[in-house]
Amino acid sequence: MRKPCIFILLILITRLLTAQTDLDSLLNANLEKPDIYAYATFKATRIISGHSIERMQKHDLDFRISHRFGNINGGAYELFGLDYSSSNFSLEYGINNWLMLGVGRATYEKTFSGFTKISLLRQRDGSQSFPISISYVGGIFCNSMKWDDTTRTNYFSSRLSYLHQALIARKLNGRISVQLSPMMIHRNLVEREDDNNDIFAAGFGGRIKLTTRTSLNVEYFYILDRKNVSSAENTNPLSIGFDIETGSHVFQIHVSNAPLITENAFIGNTTGKWGNGDLHIGFNITRVFTLSGNKNEEDVPL
Amino acid sequence: MCLHLSGQSKFYSKKGFISIVSVTPVITLKGYNKKVVTFLDTANGNIVFGLNMDDFTFKQALAEEHFKENYVETEKYPQAKFSGKILNYTNLERTPQVEIPVEVQGVMTIHGIEKEITVKAVLIFGKDKIIARSELIIRPEEYGIRIPSLIREKIAEEVNTTVEVIYGPYQD
Numbered sequence: 001m002r003k004p005c006i007f008i009l010l011i012l013i014t015r016l017l018t019a020q021t022d023l024d025s026l027l028n029a030n031l032e033k034p035d036i037y038a039y040a041t042f043k044a045t046r047i048i049s050g051h052s053i054e055r056m057q058k059h060d061l062d063f064r065i066s067h068r069f070g071n072i073n074g075g076a077y078e079l080f081g082l083d084y085s086s087s088n089f090s091l092e093y094g095i096n097n098w099l100m101l102g103v104g105r106a107t108y109e110k111t112f113s114g115f116t117k118i119s120l121l122r123q124r125d126g127s128q129s130f131p132i133s134i135s136y137v138g139g140i141f142c143n144s145m146k147w148d149d150t151t152r153t154n155y156f157s158s159r160l161s162y163l164h165q166a167l168i169a170r171k172l173n174g175r176i177s178v179q180l181s182p183m184m185i186h187r188n189l190v191e192r193e194d195d196n197n198d199i200f201a202a203g204f205g206g207r208i209k210l211t212t213r214t215s216l217n218v219e220y221f222y223i224l225d226r227k228n229v230s231s232a233e234n235t236n237p238l239s240i241g242f243d244i245e246t247g248s249h250v251f252q253i254h255v256s257n258a259p260l261i262t263e264n265a266f267i268g269n270t271t272g273k274w275g276n277g278d279l280h281i282g283f284n285i286t287r288v289f290t291l292s293g294n295k296n297e298e299d300v301p302l
Numbered sequence: 303m304c305l306h307l308s309g310q311s312k313f314y315s316k317k318g319f320i321s322i323v324s325v326t327p328v329i330t331l332k333g334y335n336k337k338v339v340t341f342l343d344t345a346n347g348n349i350v351f352g353l354n355m356d357d358f359t360f361k362q363a364l365a366e367e368h369f370k371e372n373y374v375e376t377e378k379y380p381q382a383k384f385s386g387k388i389l390n391y392t393n394l395e396r397t398p399q400v401e402i403p404v405e406v407q408g409v410m411t412i413h414g415i416e417k418e419i420t421v422k423a424v425l426i427f428g429k430d431k432i433i434a435r436s437e438l439i440i441r442p443e444e445y446g447i448r449i450p451s452l453i454r455e456k457i458a459e460e461v462n463t464t465v466e467v468i469y470g471p472y473q474d
Contacts, residue, residue, distance in 0.1 A: 023350045023385070024350055027385075030314070030339045031352045034337075034354040034380075039367055212372045247453050248364060290362045292361065
């Protein structure tokens, strides 16, 4: 009679002692990995000059100011290139969670531009995991310079060029992201008769986060059939830069052999060589305004 | 018979709700998590909570990204937990359908840092369910979450946190 009682008591005591660890292990067993899309693959919507996989989120508006300065090897007399600058201003907006639109104006050829970026597939963890994100970028550029030769027939269509680009990115881990961006630029009017209207190029980009708020970015574009792009001897743009994020601003500062900002300009019009020190300091500043505000909050389910 | 009872004493939910609100004169930031996992052992008042930081959703997408990337650092510290007990639970008068005030004491783990806390809560006992509700204040700094002076005016030093759970019986 006594023995079973002591036995039961012993079991009860051990159960009470292990009760907390019991609940903890139950908790761990029931806490599943979150089923979410990869976010913050890059800090901004551009890696340096080319598009990154990032979009503006729904109802976020981005005001971007970009500058590229003159040659660093101009020396102190030119303040290392800072005496000259080329710029681009743009407003970019997230329509919903897969589509963003942007409009801009660059000093180069007084170009007006517009683009759309569409998320097609998104990297995802959890039960429906997918390894990469894929987006499409379509752009149009309009040269608004006065015609050089007013004696001949000039068509409006001659002012236009187009961009089609695929962005294929993977956030490898919290620090490292990589992106492959094959692209095609079509120019309605080219410089020489033998020049190709279409330029094909492959972009490679990546970032390494140095701290939570800064990252080192690299971007390279390999242009195919470069000698048939323009009369000038073309080079492939290579840029190295830093992103510094402070809340709703991102500062992107970099060095590049490309002195121009938009795709129609830096693909095919880059002539500087890293080996010769034909480098340019440049920066982008982005300021994001959240327009959705605080109203219509989704609230407590109880 | 005793053993049998303790086996049925566990209540749980995988849809616990936690909201976090930071109010400053500049901006109100609000995030919520609807996938909080929690267990309550009615035999002894032991209670645990766990959640994935990545399951927090904010109205402002950029705030959500910064919350995860810069502050709670989900990559390094993916989960937050609480493990403790409801004080004096076994002596509690469990009048049904009435808010019963209780105190909960235990260890909170956020951002990899453990902290002993005591918070006030209410319990409502219903048929086959227990509702628990609590409001507490979390100071990010106490969990090693540093907010740079540049952003100080946008993020409150005290984050108002609300916890709401409807527990149902747990079958082993």
